[in-house]
Amino acid sequence: MSGMMRDKTDRKFEVIEADHYGMCFGVKAAIAKALQIADRSPVTVLGELAHNGTVKQSMSKLGAVHGNITDLTASTKHVIITAHGAADKxxxxxxxxxxxxxxxxxxxxxxxxxxxxxxxxxxxxxVVIRKAGHVEVRGLTGDFPDTKVILTLDDVAALNIDSNKIGIISQTTQQLTHVVGIVKALEIRFPKADIKFTDTVCRPTKDRQVALLKLCVKVEIVIVVGGSNSNNTAQLAEKCRKLGCIAYHVQSAEEIQQSWFTGVHKVGLTAGTSTPDSDIAGVKKHLLELSRINAESNRS
Ligand code: SF4
Known part of the structure; x- marks a missing residue:
C-alpha cells in the first residue's frame, strides 16, 4: 500500500453517539419556561439557566437580564429561579x-x-456530598445552615460530627461511584453511627455516566460539545481521557480540526448537560460531512 493510499484510508471514520447526552429534561424545561415568560414580560434570571452562551443570548435577545440570587434587587418585577433550585428563605x-x-x-x-x-x-x-458554594448546594443547604458539605476523602477525615445519626445525600449531578465511595468512607470514619444514605443523583446523570462508559469502550476519540465556561462539559472531557480516549472539548463545528481524525476509525460524540440541541446538531452535521468527504476521497 502506498503512503498516499494509507493516508486516505486512515482518514475514514464512523461517528458513534452516546446513548444519553446533552441537556437534561430539567434544564430544557426550565429554559422553555423562562423563554416563554421573558417573551411576555421583562425578567431577571437569578443565576444562569445553563452555563452556555447560546442560552444566555436567546434570553438577552428577549430583554432578560441576569442577576444574583443573593442581591435581592432586580430591575424587573419578575425574577426567575433556575432549574438548580433555591432555598425557601x-x-x-x-x-x-x-x-x-x-x-x-x-x-x-x-x-x-x-x-x-x-x-x-x-x-x-x-451531610451533602458536593463542593461547597455550588449553586444547587447553596439552594439545598440555605435553609439548613448546619449541613456539612463534603467532597473528598480528606473532607471525610477532617469531619467532626457530634451525633450518632448521620444522614447523607448528594448533589444531583455527582458521579455515583464517587458518592458511594464517600458514603463507605463515612461508615468507616463513624463506625458506631446510624448512617442513612438517600441516593439523590438524578436519573439523567446516571444514564449519562453509564452511556459514557459504553461509548469510550467503542471509540478512539471523543468530541465533547459544550460552552468553554461549562464545568460539566470540561469534566466530561476529562472523564473520557481517564477512560482511555483522546477527548476534544469544542463549542461549535468551527473549532474542529481535520487533523484530529488521522488514523482514527471510530469517533464518539457526546455533550455536557448545559449544551443546547442546536449546538450538538451543528457539530454532528459537520462530523458526518467530514466523514463523508473522507470516504469519498478514499474511493477516488
Ligand atoms: S441534572 Fe438532573 S436534577 Fe439537575 S436539572 Fe437536570 S434532570 Fe434535574
Missing amino acids: DRKRWAERGYRVLDTTCPLVHKAHDALRNLIVAGYTP
Whole structure:
C-alpha cells in the first residue's frame, strides 16, 4: 500500500453517539419556561439557566437580564429561579421585597431538597456530598445552615460530627461511584453511627455516566460539545481521557480540526448537560460531512 493510499484510508471514520447526552429534561424545561415568560414580560434570571452562551443570548435577545440570587434587587418585577433550585428563605426574601418569583426548579432537585429535609426531621445530622458554594448546594443547604458539605476523602477525615445519626445525600449531578465511595468512607470514619444514605443523583446523570462508559469502550476519540465556561462539559472531557480516549472539548463545528481524525476509525460524540440541541446538531452535521468527504476521497 502506498503512503498516499494509507493516508486516505486512515482518514475514514464512523461517528458513534452516546446513548444519553446533552441537556437534561430539567434544564430544557426550565429554559422553555423562562423563554416563554421573558417573551411576555421583562425578567431577571437569578443565576444562569445553563452555563452556555447560546442560552444566555436567546434570553438577552428577549430583554432578560441576569442577576444574583443573593442581591435581592432586580430591575424587573419578575425574577426567575433556575432549574438548580433555591432555598425557601431566598424565595421568601424576594417575595417580601415585592418581586414576583417564577420558579423553574427541576422536580429532581425538589426531590433532593425533600430528602434532606426528611433526614433532618428524622433527627439525622445532614451531610451533602458536593463542593461547597455550588449553586444547587447553596439552594439545598440555605435553609439548613448546619449541613456539612463534603467532597473528598480528606473532607471525610477532617469531619467532626457530634451525633450518632448521620444522614447523607448528594448533589444531583455527582458521579455515583464517587458518592458511594464517600458514603463507605463515612461508615468507616463513624463506625458506631446510624448512617442513612438517600441516593439523590438524578436519573439523567446516571444514564449519562453509564452511556459514557459504553461509548469510550467503542471509540478512539471523543468530541465533547459544550460552552468553554461549562464545568460539566470540561469534566466530561476529562472523564473520557481517564477512560482511555483522546477527548476534544469544542463549542461549535468551527473549532474542529481535520487533523484530529488521522488514523482514527471510530469517533464518539457526546455533550455536557448545559449544551443546547442546536449546538450538538451543528457539530454532528459537520462530523458526518467530514466523514463523508473522507470516504469519498478514499474511493477516488
Ligand atoms: S436534577 Fe438532573 S434532570 Fe434535574 S436539572 Fe439537575 S441534572 Fe437536570
